[in-house]
Amino acid sequence: MTERYEFGLDTFGDVTAGADGAPLSHAQTLRNVVEEAQLADRLGLDFFGIGEHHRHEFAVSAPEVVLAAIASRTERIHLGSAVTVLSSDDPVRVFQRFSTLDAISNGRAEVILGRGSFIESFPLFGFELNQYQELFEEKLNLFSALLPQEPVTWTGELRAPLTDQLVYPPIEHGRLKTWVGVGGSPESVVRAAHYGLPLVLAIIGGSPARFTPLADLYRKALEQFEQPSQPIAIHSPGYIGESDEQARDTLWPCYKGYIDRIGRERGWAPATREHFEGEASANGSLYVGSPESVAQKIAGAMRTLGATRFDMKYSNGPLPHDELMLSIERYATQVVPRVRELLALADAADAEVDAAAAGS
Numbered sequence: 611m612t613e614r615y616e617f618g619l620d621t622f623g624d625v626t627a628g629a630d631g632a633p634l635s636h637a638q639t640l641r642n643v644v645e646e647a648q649l650a651d652r653l654g655l656d657f658f659g660i661g662e663h664h665r666h667e668f669a670v671s672a673p674e675v676v677l678a679a680i681a682s683r684t685e686r687i688h689l690g691s692a693v694t695v696l697s698s699d700d701p702v703r704v705f706q707r708f709s710t711l712d713a714i715s716n717g718r719a720e721v722i723l724g725r726g727s728f729i730e731s732f733p734l735f736g737f738e739l740n741q742y743q744e745l746f747e748e749k750l751n752l753f754s755a756l757l758p759q760e761p762v763t764w765t766g767e768l769r770a771p772l773t774d775q776l777v778y779p780p781i782e783h784g785r786l787k788t789w790v791g792v793g794g795s796p797e798s799v800v801r802a803a804h805y806g807l808p809l810v811l812a813i814i815g816g817s818p819a820r821f822t823p824l825a826d827l828y829r830k831a832l833e834q835f836e837q838p839s840q841p842i843a844i845h846s847p848g849y850i851g852e853s854d855e856q857a858r859d860t861l862w863p864c865y866k867g868y869i870d871r872i873g874r875e876r877g878w879a880p881a882t883r884e885h886f887e888g889e890a891s892a893n894g895s896l897y898v899g900s901p902e903s904v905a906q907k908i909a910g911a912m913r914t915l916g917a918t919r920f921d922m923k924y925s926n927g928p929l930p931h932d933e934l935m936l937s938i939e940r941y942a943t944q945v946v947p948r949v950r951e952l953l954a955l956a957d958a959a960d961a962e963v964d965a966a967a968a969g970s
Contacts, residue, residue, distance in 0.1 A: 615912070615953055617946045618657025618921040619650050619938065620692040620845055623670030624868075627928040634931075639669040642931045644679050646924075649935060651684035653942035658684075659692030659722065659845075659921055664730040667871070667927070674707040681715035690720030692845065692921065693791040693810075697745040698731035700769070701753040702777055708786055709779050717783055722810055723750060724791035725798075744768065747801070750790070754805045757785050789843065792824075799824050803831030808840045811915065814847060817893045818911040825915045843919035844911055848897030849926055849933075850904055850940035857899045858890055864927035865896075897922055901944035908945065909952035920949070 623643050628634050634642070647658045658680065660673040670676055677689045689711065694704055704721065712719035725746045732739050748766045755762050759780050765771040790802035791810040802809045809828050811821050825842055832840060851857025862883065869881040889896040897904045908920050924937055 613656075613950075614918060614957075615950060616656040616843075616919040617941075617949070618655055618659060618688075618919065619646075619941070620659040620661065620921045620923040621646065621670075621925040622661040622663055622668045622692075622923070623676070624925040624927055624929075625667055625669055626925070626934070627930050629930075633928065636669040640676060642934075643670070643676060644683065646931075646934055646938060647680040647687070647689075648683050649938050650942065651687040653939065655687060655942050655946070657688045657690065657720070657919070657921060659690050659720075661692040662695050662726070662731070663728060664734055665728060667868075674711055677711055677719075678714055681711060681718065684715075686718070688718045688720055688787075689715055690787075690789075691722050692923075693722045693724030693726065695726035695731050696723045696749045696753065697725050697742065698735045698737045699749070701749045701756065702772075705753060705756045705777055705786070706779070709777075709781050712781055712786060713779055720787040720789065722789040722791045723753065723807075724793075724810075724812075727793065727812075741768065750801065750805065753788070754807070757788060759785065791845065794821070794824065796824065796827055799828045800831045803828050803837060803840075804835050806832070806835070806837035806840065808843070810843045810845050810921075811917070812845045813895050813911075814845075815889070815895050818844065818846075818895065819893070819914050821915055825917075829916075841919060842915060842917045843921060844915065844917045845921045845923060846895050846897055846911075847926060848904060848922040848924065848937075848941075849929065850897075850901055850937045850945055851899065854899040854903050858887070860933065861896075861898050861926055861929065862886055864929045868927040901940050901948065904941075905945045905948035905952065909949045909956070912949075912953065913956055 621643060623639055625633050625639050650658050660670050660676055662673050664671050673691045681689055708719050708721045748768050752764055755764050756777055761774045761776055762772050763774055789808045789810050791812055792798035793812045813821055849857055849861045851860055865886055866881045888894050890898045897907055912920055924934055
């Protein structure tokens with residue numbers, strides 16, 4: 611029987627620290643990502659996602675290449691992006707790369723399309739930031755037209771048209787599983803619903819509950835567009851330790867270094883331990899703590915938003931590879947089984963309430 615709920619991991623290939631505390635090379639970081647994915651596969655997780663970035667603190671700029679390497683060394687885990695910055699890429703080439711990955715992995719490829727939270731790819735690939743919105747809208751429109759794998763005739767404003775064009779290689783079975791990743795924009799949520807694509811909510815700050823209106827809007831928009839029901843996934847950062855105290859003490863310096871570095875670019879105030887503890891609390895966006903604490907928090911967030919998948923971004927700045935491997939093992943062997951148990955109990959209670967209401 612297919613499980614109703616899925617659990618995955620995401621990484622941006624954060625450049626980690628070695629045994630001497632110095633940053634590892636980008637090359638070694640990439641090799642470590644492959645090893646981390648192999649562990650996730652062995653432990654039975656459902657999904658492994660790799661984000662695209664073009665910055666010195668992240669090693670992955672070509673996720674599909676890394677995913678192809680992972681595909682050759684894994685057996686069952688689904689593999690995808692987290693996210694692919696479609697605005698600064700070509701939809702046809704993105705489809706071709708992921709359909710190739712799907713073939714290599716024997717049908718395990720997924721793609722999460724988004725606008726990205728960083729803008730380095732725009733000047734790097736020659737795109738104008740003043741067309742940020744228009745680029746994503748038009749390219750998502752074209753990508754959606756490619757999914758049925760029929761001859762495409764398409765015209766836009768920012769790319770050459772297509773006339774009766776087939777794209778190769780085709781997906782061997784079915785169609786490419788395609789999600790839209792959003793960070794809080796109602797327009798993006800409605801756009802995903804318009805195309806009938808599953809939704810990933812990237813919750814990286816504040817309470818997951820504040821995304822409830824977006825989840826409700828998405829489901830309502832699907833109905834209005836006469837699209838079938840689609841799953842909602844959550845993407846949030848986390849780290850699983852032996853205890854709440856150990857996990858928070860271990861992650862805090864890595865978290866502060868990362869937030870402060872980005873904050874200097876964006877005008878944020880330096881991160882404080884008080885803010886960190888708030889995000890790590892039961893109502894925050896950081897899934898940091900003991901297996902039981904994190905499991906309770908994940909189950910609560912999934913119930914609140916009606917999500918059926920949770921992907922934890924397990925890489926957090928320079929947190930060492932050995933710590934990441936331990937966190938992955940605890941997530942897969944302790945957290946996920948406990949979350950499944952909690953959700954099964956909650957679903958059973960809901961079914962009893964529904965049955966009682968129907969009989970009254």
